[in-house]
Amino acid sequence: MNDVWLMLVVGFCLLSAVGYVAYLFVQKRRIHKIASMLLWAGFISQTILLISQCMDRGNLPVHNLRETLFLCAWSVAGVFLFFQIKFRLMVLGAFVAPLTTGILIAASMLPGESVATDPTLKNIWLIPHVVSIFLGNASFAVAFGLAVIYLIQERQIKGKKPGFFYRRLPSLTRLDSMGYVSIAIGFSMLTIGMVTGAIYAQLVWGRYWSWDPKEVWSLITWLIYATLLHERLAVGWQGRRAAIMAIIGFAALLFTFFGVNFLLEGHHESFTRL
Amino acid sequence: MSRDQRIMHILLIGLNHKSAPVEIRECLAFSPEDVGGVLPNVTGMPDIKEAMLISTCNRVEFLVVTENASGSAQEIKSFLADFRNTPLHEFEKSLYVREDDDAVRHVFRVASSLDSMVLGEPQILGQIKTAHRLSTELETSGVILNRLLHKAFSVAKRVRTETGIADHAVSISYAAVELAKKIFDDLEGKGALLIGAGEMAVLALEHLVKNGVKRIFVANRTFERAVEVAERFKGTPILFKEIGDGLLDVDIVISSTGASSYILTYKDVKPLVRRRRNRPLFFIDIAVPRDIDPDINRANNVYVYDIDDLKGVIDKNIEKRETEATKGDRIVDEGVIQFGKWLEAQEVTPTIVALRNKAESIRKKELAKTLSGTKSISEKERADIDRLTISICNKILHDPTIFLKRPGRWDKRDLYVNATRKLFNLDENGSANENGQD
Structure with missing residues (x-):
């Protein structure tokens, strides 16, 4: 279940990254809007994933590099989305979304046996x-x-x-x-x-x-x-x-x-x- | 004088923002005061009949009517070199020379703002009108240039009303505002300092004010003018020596004085950066020669743009307007053809005048001869005979005159003019005098 969910998060972020970079070239507001929505979708689904992990284990999932990186990606996306609501700064997404996606992909390739004892x-x-x-x-x-x-x-x-x-x-x-x-x-x-x-x-x-x-x-x-x-x-x-x-x-x-x-x-x- | 070629040539020699860098344009630019001294010199050259001089920040162009195009071009070039005390080879590559239709086309394109740094910018037409007025005041322009310029004004008007060029005419000031927005984001409440209150600078300031610039300071050599402009924008007039302090309070500086050297150098501005707490400072230097040392651009958070730099920002808009420019060029070409016809007709006129003069002198001579021998006719009869001979001459000359004016095929016109002159022997008996040329 977690793996499928994770694929979903990575997928959303990847598409969003493509969208943000495309926006840099084409400068169409629609593309920006779609990219932004995709990033929100990725962020929300990752939030759900994180909450479920916390509930399972009773503490934050930061016990190996994989989990740490996931949390990094999540916080970068979160802070960026917060900024995007507060300020109009469209091109920053072309920097943040690929960064988030990169961290996510790198993290998902790492081994993930987490035993917090x-x-x-x-x-x-x-x-x-x-x-x-x-x-x-x-x-x-x-x-x-x-x-x-x-x-x-x-x-x-x-x-x-x-x-x-x-x-x-x-x-x-x-x-x-x-x-x-x-x-x-x-x-x-x-x-x-x-x-x-x-x-x-x-x-x-x-x-x-x-x-x-x-x-x-x-x-x-x-x-x-x-x-x-x-x-x-x-x-x-x-x-x-x-x-x-x-x-x-x-x-x-x-x-x-x-x-x-x-x-x-x-x-x-x-x-x-x- | 050979009659089988164009007698009068229109010659244009000059340089503009495309052909010469700002340093050379600075060096060759003429002030309105200079023009008064220069133009009579030019018309004093052999072969040159009429002359005017267009000198703006972006171009210096001599427009003359001459009987010897290549000779006059050479003379004007060496005159320029002498006048500016600069060896010719230093700027000769930047000069372009246009003759006849090409020269006419160039003038029309310039007047229509198709040749401007900022395509479609409206100021150039006014500048050309001023240049033309100057040359008429100095009496260096004559029938041909006056006609050429009036045609240029009407072509420019057509281009403006029939194409979209003027609609998105982005002027220098517009480009400057765009840049300011890329630096300051929002111009609301920003301060501006005007150094030198020329028309162009005031226009740029107007743009800035429209975009929210509030605190305005105006410095000008003649304080009266500073007061006048400051009042218009509800600003503060300041003295030239107060500029340094003025820089602490403002964000944008527009400079356009006629000073021959830099008004502000790196040394003046560098210490201000810290006193300004590193706030960005944007210099717009529209003066030629430049007022602001380009080195100032090196200072932290300080940006200096001169007129050539602004060009780089504007170029991006050109593509959009290119189709409109094509339309404009078509209108210009129409104007060139119409003017060409008029000019050629001008050259027919001397022949017709000579022809009529010859007929008239024969008539008068013969009439006098006949009437002096007979004493029996009355005053009334004399008048009748006089009228009769005039009428005969007119009737005979009517068809050749019409033919010469509209020979059907323009390219054959020179041949007919030549034949007419030979047929009636107009070039030898002095009746084809030079007065006929006007």
């Missing part, structure tokens, strides 16, 4: 920790996408040779302020995630902070985004510099999220276990 994972503080971290990361992913689009558009305008993207991409100010919003959301989420994580650590291991590589790298990522936000408010860092900073921040984030698990050791290894 560790009693430490049965704690009420774990859920807000995981949810806020994932939503925060998804916001940062969206911010990264916006930063890349910003740099492309800026290049078009600065270079004075408006090409394929010039017409299709939104204005610099819009991209910049949306990037700011997504980083602000991501930063709040990351902060909540780290605080709840610390509380959880206190309850389980008896200390808030244990210089675990994951914790250190989270702090580094947090500091990068904190600098970006501070500079923006203090001296008006925006535009190109902010976009580059958002890209650097996202690279640090990716390392924190995956790199640490693969290269370093720590107490988060279970969620990227194969």
Whole structure:
């Protein structure tokens, strides 16, 4: 049952990705509408799948790489759809939908035997920790996408040779302020995630902070985004510099999220276990 | 003078946004004050009978009537080089030379805005009208150019009313607004600074205001003009030296002064970026020569577009309007043919005049000879005889005149004109005087 359901999710997202990319070329509002509906369908069916898994096991399905990636895809799609309701930013889908689909396909090819037996994972503080971290990361992913689009558009305008993207991409100010919003959301989420994580650590291991590589790298990522936000408010860092900073921040984030698990050791290894 | 060829040639020599980069156009552009000095010089050249000069941001074109097209072209070229103190080889490649029908077609296309950087933009017609007025004031244009220009105006009017070119006439200012929207998204409440209050700049500002731009500052060399324009847009007139501070408050700068060097350089703008808290700043430089140092584009979140850069943005709209342009070209071609006929008829006129002059002089001579010998006829009879001889001459000349004016086949016309002149020996006895050419 789960597998068929999963195929459905992947199918919806894949078609939606095709639609969003096609929209980039053809610029027909109908195509955008269909692509958006498909992504909603994919997101909702994955939500149902996730809820059913949670009900089955009594905690969040993040006990191996496959499950972690599924949750990533779900949060990226969710954050994007939230943004799409709030702001008119049609081309971003051409970045997010293929990303979501890619993560989903990669995840579905991984082995998926999940046996969550560790009693430490049965704690009420774990859920807000995981949810806020994932939503925060998804916001940062969206911010990264916006930063890349910003740099492309800026290049078009600065270079004075408006090409394929010039017409299709939104204005610099819009991209910049949306990037700011997504980083602000991501930063709040990351902060909540780290605080709840610390509380959880206190309850389980008896200390808030244990210089675990994951914790250190989270702090580094947090500091990068904190600098970006501070500079923006203090001296008006925006535009190109902010976009580059958002890209650097996202690279640090990716390392924190995956790199640490693969290269370093720590107490988060279970969620990227194969 | 050989009568079997076109005597008067229409010659156009110049450069435009397609043939020359902005640097060369800047170097060769003429101000209205220059024109007063230049045109009499041009008509002073041998062979050149009439001349006018069109100089806008996008083109510099000499339009002359000459008896020796290739010689005059060479003379105008070297005159340009001398006048601008620039070696000819530096800009000769950018110059185009058009003769006769091609020149006429070019003028019509320019007037109809088919040759504009922004196809269908309305300003060019006014600019040509001004250029023509200048040349009539200087008395350098004559029958042929006046006729040519009036025809150009009527062709332009037809193109505008009968094709859709003017409908989606996107002007420079429109392109600038589009760009501003790609930078600022929404222009609502944005501020603009006008440096130099030329017609084109005011037009661009109008577009911006229509799109929501609110706080407006106007700087101009003559402060009166700044006050006048500022009042029109409910803005604030500022002095030239206040521009630096003005830049802190605005988002868009439109510059169009006649200054010969940059008004703002990278050094002026760079420190402002931080003081502006990195807010984007968009310079639209429609001046030729340029006012804004293109280097400023390097500064963070600052964008500088000059008139050539704007062209790149506009080009995308061209495809849509190409069919309309074809229609426009057809109207232009019709105009060229009509004007060609008129011009050729002009060349018939001297022959007819010479023919009539000859008949009249024979009549007068013979009449005087006859009447001086007879004293018996009365005053009334004298008048009758006089009328009789006039009538005979007219009747005899009527058919040849009609024939020469409409010989049936235009391509044979030169042959008939030539034959007529030989048949009546019009070129030797002085009766075919040069006055006949008008």
